Amino acid sequence: MSGERLLTIDSLSVTFGGLDALKNLDFHVDEGEIVSVIGPNGAGKTTFFNMISGMVAPTAGDIVFRGESLLGFDPNQVTARGIARTFQNVRLFANMTILENVMVAQHCRTKQGVFGALFNTPGFRREEEEIRAHAEKVLGFFGTRLIGYRLHQPASVLSYANRRRLEIARAMATKPTIILLDEPVAGMNPKESEELTGLIGKLRSEWGFTIVMIEHDMNVVRDVSDRVVVLDHGETIAQGSFEEVSTDPEVIEAYLGRPVEGAS
Amino acid sequence: MTAHLESGTHEVIPARGGLDQNWRKLLRYGGLLALVLVFVSLIGMPVKLDSRIVVEPYISMGYLSLLWLPALLGYTVSAEKVLEGMASHARGAHELVAGAIVGLVGGAGLALLIWGLDTRDLSDPLVNWGDNLLGLLTFNETVGYGMLVWLGISTGLGLLGGLLHLLPRTATRAVLTALLAVFLVSALESALDDISEGFRLEWLFEWLFEARGGLTPKGAIAVAVVAAGYVVFGRSRAKAVRQRYDAMPTVERTRANAALLVLAGVAVVVLPMFLGKLTNELLANVGLFLLLALGLNIVVGLAGILDLGYVAFFAVGGYTTAILTSPQSPGLSPELPWLVALVVVIGMATLAGLFIGAPVIRMRGDYLAIVTLGFGEIIRLTVRSDWASGLTGGAQGITGIPGAGIFGVAEVRGIDPQAVFYLVAFFCAVAIYVSWRLERSRLGRAWMAVREDESVAEAMGINTVNVKLMAFVVGAILASFSGAIFAAKVGSVFESSFKILVSIVILVVVIVGGMGRIAGVIAGAVVLIGVLGGPNQPGLLAEFSEFKLLIYGALLVWMMLKRPEGLIPNVRRSRELHQEEFLQDAWLRGQVDADEEGNTTGGATA
Numbered sequence A: 001m002s003g004e005r006l007l008t009i010d011s012l013s014v015t016f017g018g019l020d021a022l023k024n025l026d027f028h029v030d031e032g033e034i035v036s037v038i039g040p041n042g043a044g045k046t047t048f049f050n051m052i053s054g055m056v057a058p059t060a061g062d063i064v065f066r067g068e069s070l071l072g073f074d075p076n077q078v079t080a081r082g083i084a085r086t087f088q089n090v091r092l093f094a095n096m097t098i099l100e101n102v103m104v105a106q107h108c109r110t111k112q113g114v115f116g117a118l119f120n121t122p123g124f125r126r127e128e129e130e131i132r133a134h135a136e137k138v139l140g141f142f143g144t145r146l147i148g149y150r151l152h153q154p155a156s157v158l159s160y161a162n163r164r165r166l167e168i169a170r171a172m173a174t175k176p177t178i179i180l181l182d183e184p185v186a187g188m189n190p191k192e193s194e195e196l197t198g199l200i201g202k203l204r205s206e207w208g209f210t211i212v213m214i215e216h217d218m219n220v221v222r223d224v225s226d227r228v229v230v231l232d233h234g235e236t237i238a239q240g241s242f243e244e245v246s247t248d249p250e251v252i253e254a255y256l257g258r259p260v261e262g263a264s
Numbered sequence B: 001m002t003a004h005l006e007s008g009t010h011e012v013i014p015a016r017g018g019l020d021q022n023w024r025k026l027l028r029y030g031g032l033l034a035l036v037l038v039f040v041s042l043i044g045m046p047v048k049l050d051s052r053i054v055v056e057p058y059i060s061m062g063y064l065s066l067l068w069l070p071a072l073l074g075y076t077v078s079a080e081k082v083l084e085g086m087a088s089h090a091r092g093a094h095e096l097v098a099g100a101i102v103g104l105v106g107g108a109g110l111a112l113l114i115w116g117l118d119t120r121d122l123s124d125p126l127v128n129w130g131d132n133l134l135g136l137l138t139f140n141e142t143v144g145y146g147m148l149v150w151l152g153i154s155t156g157l158g159l160l161g162g163l164l165h166l167l168p169r170t171a172t173r174a175v176l177t178a179l180l181a182v183f184l185v186s187a188l189e190s191a192l193d194d195i196s197e198g199f200r201l202e203w204l205f206e207w208l209f210e211a212r213g214g215l216t217p218k219g220a221i222a223v224a225v226v227a228a229g230y231v232v233f234g235r236s237r238a239k240a241v242r243q244r245y246d247a248m249p250t251v252e253r254t255r256a257n258a259a260l261l262v263l264a265g266v267a268v269v270v271l272p273m274f275l276g277k278l279t280n281e282l283l284a285n286v287g288l289f290l291l292l293a294l295g296l297n298i299v300v301g302l303a304g305i306l307d308l309g310y311v312a313f314f315a316v317g318g319y320t321t322a323i324l325t326s327p328q329s330p331g332l333s334p335e336l337p338w339l340v341a342l343v344v345v346i347g348m349a350t351l352a353g354l355f356i357g358a359p360v361i362r363m364r365g366d367y368l369a370i371v372t373l374g375f376g377e378i379i380r381l382t383v384r385s386d387w388a389s390g391l392t393g394g395a396q397g398i399t400g401i402p403g404a405g406i407f408g409v410a411e412v413r414g415i416d417p418q419a420v421f422y423l424v425a426f427f428c429a430v431a432i433y434v435s436w437r438l439e440r441s442r443l444g445r446a447w448m449a450v451r452e453d454e455s456v457a458e459a460m461g462i463n464t465v466n467v468k469l470m471a472f473v474v475g476a477i478l479a480s481f482s483g484a485i486f487a488a489k490v491g492s493v494f495e496s497s498f499k500i501l502v503s504i505v506i507l508v509v510v511i512v513g514g515m516g517r518i519a520g521v522i523a524g525a526v527v528l529i530g531v532l533g534g535p536n537q538p539g540l541l542a543e544f545s546e547f548k549l550l551i552y553g554a555l556l557v558w559m560m561l562k563r564p565e566g567l568i569p570n571v572r573r574s575r576e577l578h579q580e581e582f583l584q585d586a587w588l589r590g591q592v593d594a595d596e597e598g599n600t601t602g603g604a605t606a
């Protein structure tokens, strides 16, 4: 199932004022994989995503994507190279419409500037058409929920579940190779999260994305992951298939050694 | 909100008794009223504005500056939000008594001031303390008479303010509109004089206005009746037109928009021909500031960059034009034609935008605002410095700037304000077109994303530094156009024309109009610059110029507190508020998945 090695992370560490958020983390993703990252709250999972997407600089280690080190890149450069992400605490462009949220995410794949816009050149019109068509295609992935009359509503009117879907749509619209999903089903009811689990599978089978996902919902993790990585206190404590990891004594210890919370 | 009221889902409980009051609140409001009345008196508004008559011989703007306050506070003391699902009291004697008491306390404050004016001399720190004010407040009668009359007037107006709560909505609206119309018509007196001459309507003007200024009583009544009549009879029709417009399919709406646009264009071209010098001069000033405001609107309204040093680009445009066109510019003096200079102006503005933008663009929020504020001053002080005075003339400025020659067709200069207006209007049209096109483009969307959440925009692949620099440059070019026209119009440039105040005034125009909204910015410029005047330019209410900054400041604070969306709110924002209310209602009624339901109904119509 897995193809070429896409992302290699080599003894990555980060410290926030004395706190080791991540310690000597090694990690890799191959093309076409779905990898889940799990671990208790505060384990450093979101920090791990922030580091890959260039929003936080690591204090040591290296991140290599397709043979190129991502260290020192701005987030937009990382996205342009093909790594998109969603945010755990949904961060949509609330006053922009649903359509605009997805259109703007194609920024780094398009190039028309002031001249084209002012003179409405054929190139400009063609590109706008393409941006819009791609946006509607991406939004159509979630059924009828985000299209039709919804296209021109501001993102802030959406229900919680739809906001999460729009976050994913926005990441898809950047035409990435890898999508990083930070707790995609948090706050959804069981029916909604089951449906989204199916869609995550389709993100790979139909769209060809490779997926790294942080998730607390073990049903989702079991259903879609090829491989599970367990973080605790910024360190990898286990890696392997869901069955291997879920029976690992150290993992059980990590989850039982402190109160287990559902989400966040 | 109104939808809730009309649907009547809130419970109404019987009115409270007249004496069942929250006395502390009344005292607080009354005290506030007293303070404001005394403050307004002591800053000299009543005396300075007394010469400006609203309705001859009854009322001047001076008295009006005091009179509206008791009514306003008498109204607001009983204003309360009626919330969905909450009980509210019926209105009655309670509101009247509350308004009257607030008015009474305020009147007492003013009476105290009269007594103080009579017995003490505080004219040392308080320059307006003196016989002029005393005479005005006592109506040139005895002190006791003045004190009693003000107690009475203030109480009565407070009572009237409270009464507004008891009237039906339409009646309240009609009364307020009528009063506002009388005030506006009288404020527009000089412009109307001018317009009526152009349209051969002098007879109407003479019927409405006294020869020595101010509306005639019958004129005032006519204006009030027409305004109230519009509210009672015309409003529903206007609403219907509006609804029909909203319901139009996109194609038709585009056609309607185009028709409106052509109409507006024709008005802009034709109207000035009927106007005199004074009004054209006023319009030209409004246009210059509108051009600046449209540029700043891109920077602040679209890209969300709070640039407080925007005047720097206005200065760049003005000085570049002056140096290149004036035979009297001290250093370099190529005496280029205005249009050729304009090309260089664009280049200089771009450079200035990049030069100022590059260092500040990586900052955010408050830091950026403060640094841009500094840069704005740095540019002005550099222009003034000895070091640059060889080029810019230092404090002496540059004079002798010729008019703007337009392909030999016209020579646009200050003595012909109509030509200046046409030139400004052309550039405003360009600015509007640019804003409109860019807002709907890849770049405009990126600006909005940066405004909404810069880190997320960055993570979505937007090079925020580049995009923000573009906003800076586009804004800079538009401001420099305004500067170039300004130089040709005035014929000279001095660094004192480019003070921070200009930045602030433009920002207020943008905020008051409604950030990110072109129509709002136009409305803001017309109302503020046209009526009150620009930083150095008189408006229609020339008597107000001393209090202009006070009013600008008060307006800004009030806008930020009560109406952050601006005069003409963004359609999007109001729609969004409406939607949230809708969802909330659905939730209250127990329709749990409002989202899914909206989906099926919407799906059918879509």
Ligand SMILES: Nc1ncnc2c1ncn2[C@@H]1O[C@H](COP(=O)(O)OP(=O)(O)O)[C@@H](O)[C@H]1O
Pocket (backbone or CB within 6 Å): A016, A021, A039, A040, A041, A042, A043, A044, A045, A046, A047, A048, A264
């Ligand atoms: N920007 C930051 N500054 C300081 N501490 C941070 C920062 N970001 C995260 N942390 C800390 O790093 C730890 C890991 O956080 P996070 O990655 O959000 O955990 P998780 O997503 O696994 O719940 C937490 O203790 C958190 O408080």
Ligand SMILES: [Mg+2]
Pocket (backbone or CB within 6 Å): A045, A046, A047, A088, A264
């Ligand atoms: Mg997290």
